[in-house]
Amino acid sequence: MKRSLRPLAATAVIFVIAYAVAVLQFPNMLSTRVLGNFLTDNAFLGIAAVGMTFVIISGGIDLSVGAVIGFTGVLIAVLTSWLGFHPLAAFAIALGVAALFGAAMGFTIHYLQVPSFIVTLAGMFLARGGASIITQDSVPIKHEFYATLGDLMIRLPGGGRLSFIGMVMIAVFLGGALLAHRTKFGSYVYALGGNSVSASLMGVPVARTTVQIYMLSSVLAALAGIVFSLYTSAGYPLAAVGVELDAISAVVIGGTLLTGGYGFVLGTFVGVMLLGLVQTYIIFDGTLSSWWTKIVIGVLLFLFIVLQRVIFAASAPAEKSPEKV
Amino acid sequence: MADSQYVLEARGVIKIFGSHMALDAVDFGLRAGEVHALLGENGAGKSTLIKILTGAYQPDGGQVLVDGQAVTLDNPLHAQTHGIGTVYQEVNLLPNRSVAENLYLGHQPTRFGLVDHRRMERDARVLLTRYGLDLDPGSELGTHSVAVQQIVAIARAVQLSGKVLILDEPTASLDRNEVERLFEVIGDLKRAGLAIIFITHFLDQVFAIADRVTVLRNGRLVDTQQLDALNRTDVVRLMLGKDIAFSGATDLEPENPTTEVLLEFTGYGRRRSVHPFNLTIHKGEVIGVAGLLGSGRTEMARIMFGADPADQGTMRVNGKAATLRSTTDAIALGFGFCPEDRKAEGILGDLSVRENIVIALQGKLGWFKALNRDEQLEIAGKFGESMDIRAASLDMPVKLLSGGNQQKVILSRWLATDPAFLILDEPTRGIDVGAHAEIVRTINRLRDDGMAMVVISSELDEVVAYSSRIVVMRDREMVAELRGKNINPGVIVQAIANNPDEATL
Structure with a gap:
């Protein structure tokens, strides 16, 4: 097996084992109902994590994701509830704003050579602050279009339901996988993460690709915000605080190397599902504090970082370590 | 000299960095089907010349000609479109991607807008067999040896440019067998009519593979010669530039076996x-x-x-x-060590002369015996005087000193540790x-x-x-x-x- 596939395989195995253990303890967890809810409850996280996967493969990080979700929710709520826009128009505006926002971050990262960590941290404060200036309160969204989308679902055998937003997430994952593995843009993203100097010498349009990567991440974060507003039927400036960190966790647990260059979009899907499983287990148990979710995620993350280190150190080709000539 | 005989030519190229003349009216001509070695010690201007020929630098004077036509090369990618490809000592490929993708990145075959992996790997396999490589094009490049990566880099450069191949110290990290392997590849390309510039420090390799040699020294062209007219001593003499025959014999210091x-x-x-x-x-x-x-x-x-x-x-x-x-x-x-690259490995540029002098001694003393300011000043002052370090003050940043004074500071640093x-x-x-x-x-x-x-x-x-x-x-x-x-x-x-x-x- 290619070594880059190994962390993904490990995640998949851990997911299957963890799910089996959970099912042994709570047989009810093995149902399409629970699975359907997995998808619905984690839809916004999954969509944001797809964008994050691209950013991390390219060797960067995007801390603005959670704030963009919150901002998008507030923007849509205000546009539809206060200003009477149709939700579809509001969606389009929100996605456009996010695209500009991501492009601005990408420009800054590439042309000013500022680390993505700092630029997107600034982006996070901007988006979160911007949302809070629009309103401090939760703005409910009452529109028949929302109700229509909420009713849109596929009934699964066994009483489960695949909601509209669950479908959106699956579509984003499939599209993301295609983009990453079968397009030139995807190969450029991996190239940047592998070695950006080599990439530019090999003719990769570094500037354009960098801008596109952050645009993609912000647009997907805005889509996650739309999904989140469908999920909660409201916009709240403090929504989705810390989601960027959950997304990063899902990406890393899904087998993407934090230093860039290696990773799979579908691995992130497994990562998101594993996080969802932990949450669901804790809800089923009922006696555990929800903070256990964080502890388990922390342990998992740590495990995966060590695992990747081991895999990539053990199978490195036998050549001299980099040294001065 | 007819213009048309050269595929790539530099004519009277001048490059100035600040007040330093890196290249002083250098002429260089490359013919099709030859391996042309470019030699010179550090600072001779080899890399500057190469960077001008690949478009990484723009000359401050003179011209670059491709097939007898004057051209302006904006950057290495632009040079590629003129048929000039470069392979560097550090393999500039992507170890995290497959061999096939490294060969075709940016030019992948597509079908319905999507990359056609199957066709790309099939093409790659055909291409690699031409270079005597039988490996899985889908395998990760980083899992192969440096020599294989080097050949992949050459294959990519030839594929994309196909007229001139510049090899910048390609053998620096290869062992003997790998070098031979590489030379077979270079020999094949030469017979195929490619013009090849070969830069190396290994004279054996120059004599093994090159047809002509150009020697640079201190930014000036020393000579371009047919290699079969030269022997090893001639080449070393050209490179070091000492008119050795006239330099008188000096006895070494007497050995002192009693110590x-x-x-x-x-x-x-x-x-x-x-x-x-x-x-x-x-x-x-x-x-x-x-x-x-x-x-x-x-x-x-x-x-x-x-x-x-x-x-x-x-x-x-x-x-x-x-x-x-x-x-x-x-x-x-x-022990003490004054390294060759003073700026990168010797001085701590932003620290003061005093701090630079005491740092090795302080390192030797360890955490718990901090030298106080007076002690530092005394030590620094002592060496500043005995070594004649010309600094306005011992507290000025060492990077503002001249190279010679920086060297004295580093020497003092070690002398302070006795x-x-x-x-x-x-x-x-x-x-x-x-x-x-x-x-x-x-x-x-x-x-x-x-x-x-x-x-x-x-x-x-x-x-x-x-x-x-x-x-x-x-x-x-x-x-x-x-x-x-x-x-x-x-x-x-x-x-x-x-x-x-x-x-x-």
Whole structure:
């Protein structure tokens, strides 16, 4: 097996084992109902994590994701509830704003050579602050279009339901996988993460690709915000605080190397599902504090970082370590 | 000289950095179907010339011509469209991606807008067999040896440009078999009519593969010659530029066998860096190290200082066995090292002269014996005076000093630790005449005071002047130890150039 596939395989195995253990303890967890809810409850996280996967493969990080979700929710709520826009128009505006926002971050990262960590941290404060200036309160969204989308679902055998937003997430994952593995843009993203100097010498349009990567991440974060507003039927400036960190966790647990260059979009899907499983287990148990979710995620993350280190150190080709000539 | 005979030509190219003339009206012509070696010591202008030919730099004067037409090359990608491809010493590919993708990145075959992996890998397999590589094009590039990666890089460059191939020290990190493999590939490409520029420090390789040679020195063209008209000594002479025949014989400093042995290296070496060598160093002795750049001189110094720990052989200090796992061990044993690249590895540019001088001593003392400011000032003042460091104040940043004064600061840094053994790598490179004399004087004084030293230098006259013995490095191997009377730069050049298997080449 290619070594880059190994962390993904490990995640998949851990997911299957963890799910089996959970099912042994709570047989009810093995149902399409629970699975359907997995998808619905984690839809916004999954969509944001797809964008994050691209950013991390390219060797960067995007801390603005959670704030963009919150901002998008507030923007849509205000546009539809206060200003009477149709939700579809509001969606389009929100996605456009996010695209500009991501492009601005990408420009800054590439042309000013500022680390993505700092630029997107600034982006996070901007988006979160911007949302809070629009309103401090939760703005409910009452529109028949929302109700229509909420009713849109596929009934699964066994009483489960695949909601509209669950479908959106699956579509984003499939599209993301295609983009990453079968397009030139995807190969450029991996190239940047592998070695950006080599990439530019090999003719990769570094500037354009960098801008596109952050645009993609912000647009997907805005889509996650739309999904989140469908999920909660409201916009709240403090929504989705810390989601960027959950997304990063899902990406890393899904087998993407934090230093860039290696990773799979579908691995992130497994990562998101594993996080969802932990949450669901804790809800089923009922006696555990929800903070256990964080502890388990922390342990998992740590495990995966060590695992990747081991895999990539053990199978490195036998050549001299980099040294001065 | 007809214009049309050259595929790629530089005519009177000038490049100026600040006040420094990096290239002074250099002419260079490359024919189709030849391997043209470009030689010169560090700072000779080789890389500047290459960067101009690949479009990475723009010349400040003169022209670049492709097929007799004057062109402006904006950047390496633009040069590629003129048929000029480059492979660097550091393989500039993506180790995290497949071999096939490295060959075709940016030009992948597509179907319905999506990359056609199957076709790409099929094409890659065909292409690679032409280079004698039978490997899975879907495998990760980083899992292959450097030689294979190098060939993949060549395949990509030829595929995308196809007229001129520039190889910038492609063999620096290859072993002998790998070099031969690479040479077969280069030979095939040459027969296919490609024009190849080959840059290396290994003279054997130049004679093994090149047809013509161009030698640069101090930014000027020395000569372009047919290689079969030259022997090794001629080439070394062109590179070092000493008119050696007229330089008088100088006796080395008399050896002093009565003094005790300080250091003994036996079979000391490091894989892929320097072949095992034996060397005994007495107190009060200066060992001069001669050899061309890339001959393993610096590597030997780094191994002696523990910067790259040795992986074979033994070392004895004052008769007792010792091991160097790191530079800290070496400093504890009383070693000091002034590295070749002063700016990157020597000075701490933003720190003051005083701090730069005391830092090694402070490192030796450890955490709990901090030198206070007065002590620091006293030490720095003492050396500032005795070494004649020209600084407006001991508290000014050392990066503002001239190269010669920086070198004196680094030397003072080690002298402050009262070392028994000093390694100086090119201590006089790029510094002015006054500082130069001061440093040579200091070396002589320290030797007379009983310090043992190893001094690496390209200045052969200078090496002869202060050394008690001279060791010669070639191809990462210590090939000769010269001692006694009648050593002159000519003898050293012979030793550098001489190759035991020259007859077989």
